[in-house]
Amino acid sequence: MxxxxxxxxxxxxxxxxxxxxxxxxxxxxxxxxxxxxxxxxxxxxxxxxxxxxxxxxxxxxxxxxxxxxxxxxxxxxxxxxxxxxxxxxxxxxxxxxxxxxxxxxxxxxxxxxxxxxxxxxxxxxxxRRDMRVQVRGAGRVGAVLASVLSAAGVGQVDVMDGGCVEPGDVSPGGVAEAQAGRRRSDAARQAVRRAAADRPRRTRAAHRDGTEPPLSLVVLAPRDGLRAYFPDEAEAEQFLTTGTPHLYAGVLEATGFAGPLVLPGSTPCAGCVLRHRTDRDPRWPRLLAQWHSGGRRRAQACDLALATTVAGLAAARALAFLDGHAPDSPGVRWETSLPALNWHARQLWAHPACPCGAGSEAPAEGMGEHTSKQAPLHATMAG
Ligand SMILES: [Zn+2]
CATH class of the missing domain: 3.90.930.60 (Outer Surface Protein A; domain 3)
Structure with a gap:
């Protein structure tokens, strides 16, 4: 020694x-x-x-x-x-x-x-060099988050998104202005490569038999923050089936959030959140359907500094998980809203009727979501 x-x-x-x-x-x-x-x-x-x-x-x-x-x-x-x-x-x-x-x-x-x-x-x-992380979303949050993970030493960071880069997608550390008009996924991948020119090449990260290494984590950071705040149960199903840990992050109407980190079968998932919300308010699915429809055409209230903060916080949470730290606060979504920027931890609960199984032993009187009393998180964040 x-x-x-x-x-x-x-x-x-x-x-x-x-x-x-x-x-x-x-x-x-x-x-x-x-x-x-x-x-x-x-x-x-x-x-x-x-x-x-x-x-x-x-x-x-x-x-x-x-x-x-x-x-x-x-x-x-x-x-x-x-x-x-x-x-x-x-x-x-x-x-x-x-x-x-x-x-x-x-x-x-x-x-x-x-x-x-x-x-x-x-x-x-x-x-970290052997890890493979997929980031879904190449907007102001997703592309920066992917670049940070890459720069922090994660060996393979795949970014997925549809469509082409629009001027509003551009952000420092993310998609560059010169890439406007290119396919979003290509532009974000270029940002990921630029962030860590010394990382192992994709071919070296792949298994010897040519297959991709399994995903260590999927981060869902869609450009429309609603799709991470109240995520689509169908999209999450594939991660639950394969047991893939996944983390939500985004900005929705000037509120930034990171979490929850879902460990399938152990911590609350998208379906748990939806079921608890619907228990409290049966009209909820109808509201959600209205909000989800036409979302792509709607202007996104996504402040650049807030998006960058969320990307960094979510990346830090992802890295802590990849580094082997069990989440201190499973099922917690950290949230902050402009302009006051007070942080709070919103506790989400597993639902006993959700097929993910996380709530099978949980008390039936779970309250869905509420603001956690445990966390003077603003104190931590402010140093
Ligand atoms: Zn669930």
């Missing part, structure tokens, strides 16, 4: 025996007691020395025999150590691609903060 004290968590001494690593409360760790000798020894944990060399250094400084192992174990137990030279061959291969790693350096540093296991940051970044 070549222990590296997590480089992005800033150390600060409270007093002679107490050190805090990290400023932001979510990931800061306070270690106490730490003696003065250990304090100076910490600077040697920069990833350039293996354990044998560190033991020699410790012996030279007059430390007892088990000192280094105890210190490293204690720091690793507090989630403060990265492995600088991982044994995994693919992680080592990534280490040998300095251009890619330099570009993804801040992403790797972020994984270093969020992952406790010393090997995990490089392994997670490596694993």
């Amino acid at each position: 070549h222990p590296l004290l997590k480089p992005s968590l800033r150390p600060g001494w409270h007093d002679l025996n107490t050190v805090q690593f990290g400023v932001a409360p979510a990931h800061a760790v306070v270690l106490s007691p730490v003696d003065t000798a250990s304090g100076s020894f910490l600077s040697l944990l920069d990833g350039t020395r293996g354990l044998p060399l560190l033991r020699e250094e410790a012996a030279r400084m007059g430390m007892d025999e088990g000192y280094v192992d105890r210190l490293v174990a204690r720091l690793a137990g507090a989630g403060l150590i990265d492995e600088a030279q991982p044994a995994d061959p693919r992680a080592r291969a990534l280490r040998r691609r300095p251009a890619a790693l330099r570009r993804l350096g801040p992403d790797l540093a972020s994984l270093s903060v969020t992952q406790r296991d010393p090997d995990a940051p490089l392994l997670r970044l490596t694993a």
Whole structure:
């Protein structure tokens, strides 16, 4: 092992025996007691020395025999150590691609903060390269979201949409102005490629027998936000049948939202949402049918900054899922509306009668949707 004290968590001494690593409360760790000798020894944990060399250094400084192992174990137990030279061959291969790693350096540093296991940051970044994500929708939200996933190291990002690029689809990081008139899916794919020129080529991401790798995630970010806010049950059925996790995101009438992330059979799906809404108001399907009809011709109230925010938030949620974090809040849709931009988490519930099965054990008196009391999300978002 070549222990590296997590480089992005800033150390600060409270007093002679107490050190805090990290400023932001979510990931800061306070270690106490730490003696003065250990304090100076910490600077040697920069990833350039293996354990044998560190033991020699410790012996030279007059430390007892088990000192280094105890210190490293204690720091690793507090989630403060990265492995600088991982044994995994693919992680080592990534280490040998300095251009890619330099570009993804801040992403790797972020994984270093969020992952406790010393090997995990490089392994997670490596694993992203084998992931395949499909984004449905190449408008202001979808194209940017797809580009962000690609730039963050996801190996294969497929974008699907119909029609041709209109001037209103153009956004920084998404579809470029010069692509107006081209097919939307082609233009978005070009944006995805532009976002990460160093990502593996499509042919390398495919399986050896020529088939596509299975989808890790589908993101539904249609240009008409209504189709993600109250999604079509029929469109979701294919994902439920294949057990494909899927995430909704969009902007609807100056309200931006990300979620829910649907884990088929476990968390509420489009059908669950529709059934709960219809339980509360039997006229609901009639309203929805009116709203859905003619949607394509309607002007979309989709503020560029809000769309970009939603794309980033949804991409972050997608990456957290792809990196193996179980969703803290399954069935939650984060929402914010212009101009106040207060965030709130709307809890959606699984429905016992939905064929997806997520609600089969849920209490029958589920309330459909309501605004969650749990989340002072605005506080988190505002920092
Ligand atoms: Zn359902």
